[in-house]
Amino acid sequence: MSLPPIEIKPLSHVTAGQDWRLSLAHDRPEHVIIWVTRGQGRLLLNGTRRGVGTHNALTIPPRTLFSLELGRQGSGMMALIPDGTEIRLPTGPRQLRVREVTSITELTGIFEAAQREMTQGRALAQDAIDAHMALMSVWLRRQISQPDHLPIAMNAAARLSARFCERVTRQHADGLTMADHAAALNVTATHLTRACKAATGRTAADLLTERILYAARAALVETNVPAQDIARHLGFGSAAYFTRFMQQHTGQTPTALRKAAR
Template identity: 75%
Template sequence: MSLPPVQISTLAQLTSGQDWKLSLAHDRPAHMLIWLTRGQGRLLLNGTRRGVGTHNALSIPAHTLFSLEMGRQSMGLAAVIPDGTDVRLPDGPRQLRMRDVTAINELTGLLEAAQREANTGRALSQDALDAHVLLMSVWLRRQITEPEHLPQPMNAAARLSAAFCKRVAAHHAQGLTMADHAAALNVTATHLTRACKAATGRTAADLLTERVLHAARSALIETDVAIQDIARHLGFGSAAYFTRFMQQHTASTPTALRKSARG
């Protein structure tokens, strides 16, 4: 089976004007490289929350829970790289705060050239995009070996939060509760909640809710799957329970959300 093509987009194109697509905790089936060129915000990655700003490069492997909240005036570019390609990318999530002007110009140039290829639709444009992504992977692997970009040790709360986020990404559609995840991690629900709150500013229940909410909204907007089938897929006991969940967190019914997004 052939893989989807590499995609290059702006942050605005990535969200289509719907901030929840990035601001809710979620994971994606493809690798992402996000390059922030203007603005500041907050990032959830690898089970911790941290600030982000101009000339931050975010390497987010496929199926890694993350969220990105940026101000209205923020700008950036994103490369979406299908999982399963031959491109060598960092195994773990990374945030690089770039200060070296040469390195900044290199990545900016690669992404802008890739964006031009994506927009022109010339012959062999996807081959050219693949080549640009290979060079981006070289840039990334060079940068993560620099002393200033070596990851900082994680404390116990951050390690537990990261383990929980990995479980949420893998099992969010199985109807598991936060207490179920705590038991699987051999900790109490109270301890898990305290660790996640310390590391991310969100409780464990908040993170699980956000992931399910993101999956629900995506399915409602991007597919024609029946609402009761979406509810079943996400582990809800009934369509009525799913409707109450959506009303509680969006103030709209699933039907209204789908109609509004397509109206």
């Protein structure tokens, strides 16, 4: 079975005026490469929160929990590369703070050339995009190999937070309690909450809530699935409970959110 095509998008097109598409903790089925070209903000990645700024390159493997808050003045590009591609991409989540002018120019040029191929409709455009992504892979692996970009050592709280985030990507729709998640990780719910708060600034419950909220909003905006079916799929005991959850976290009912987005 053939893979979906690679996509190159400005971050402004990813959010389309709906900041939750990046700012809520979520994961994607594709490899995500983000190149921040302007602005600064906060990044959740690999179970930790850190600052992010201009000329930061982010590599996010499929089904890795992340969020990005850049603010209204921030801008950048995103590449979505299907899982299973033959392109040799980094296997782990990384944040690369790039300072060398030549390297900045190279990656910006790769993104711009790939985006031109997407928008101009030329023959063999997808082949050209694949070639540009292969060059991007080389660029990323060269950067990762440099001493300045060695991974940051994680303390015990960050390691536990990362393990919890992995569970959230797989089991956010299973209706599990914090006690269930903590037991699976061999810690108490209180310890799990403290570790996530120390590593991310969010409690474990906050991270789980954000992932569920992202899934709910995406389903309401992008599909015609009835709200009660979305509620059942996400582990809610009733449609009424799902409605209260959405009102609490967005100020609107599921029906109102769907109508406003369209």
